[in-house]
Amino acid sequence: MKIIYITLGFIFFGLGALGAVIPVLPTTPFLLLASACFARGSERFERWFTATKLYKKYLETYYENRSMTRKTKASLLTLSTTMMLLSLIAMPNIYGKIFMGGMIVFLYYYFFFRIKTIKEQAEG
Numbered sequence: 001m002k003i004i005y006i007t008l009g010f011i012f013f014g015l016g017a018l019g020a021v022i023p024v025l026p027t028t029p030f031l032l033l034a035s036a037c038f039a040r041g042s043e044r045f046e047r048w049f050t051a052t053k054l055y056k057k058y059l060e061t062y063y064e065n066r067s068m069t070r071k072t073k074a075s076l077l078t079l080s081t082t083m084m085l086l087s088l089i090a091m092p093n094i095y096g097k098i099f100m101g102g103m104i105v106f107l108y109y110y111f112f113f114r115i116k117t118i119k120e121q122a123e124g
Contacts, residue, residue, distance in 0.1 A: 005041030009034045009049070017054060026079045028058050028072060035059060067116035080107055 016030035031054060038046040049055055062068055068076075081104060088100040 002041045005037045006045055009037035009041055009045060012037060013049065013054075016058075020054060020058075026075065027054070028076055029079070031055065031058050035063075061118065062115075065116070066114075067118045069120050070117055071120065073111055073115070073117060077108070077111055 012030045012034035015025065016027050016034055019025035019027035019030055035046075035049060035055070038049045050060075058072070062072075084100055084104050084107070088097055088104070091097045091100060
């Protein structure tokens with residue numbers, strides 16, 4: 001099972017790295033998935049992952065103090081809301097639509113009230 005987690009970790013890491021240069025592809029969600037997979041798969045790969053520039057730029061502040069920059073929150077909410085709205089529109093079942101609507105409300109609640117917003121740090 002560990003080999004599956006490690007493999008998934010590298011796939012998600014690759015997608016997250018692509019997302020750092022391709023504006024349409026999200027970075028943070030893929031890096032979060034990579035982090036979770038590496039944590040379950042291998043302590044060595046988890047240490048490697050947490051030492052990468054991508055981790056430090058996109059995830060370190062979130063893991064340290066459960067906070068994100070306004071830019072990170074906006075990009076995550078934009079992508080998530082778009083995907084959820086597409087699902088909501090395509091959903092034929094009224095209960096599915098209600099569920100997706102509830103998920104969108106919860107997403108915004110969580111991002112606005114449970115994750116602190118911090119200022120961008122100047123790189124230097």
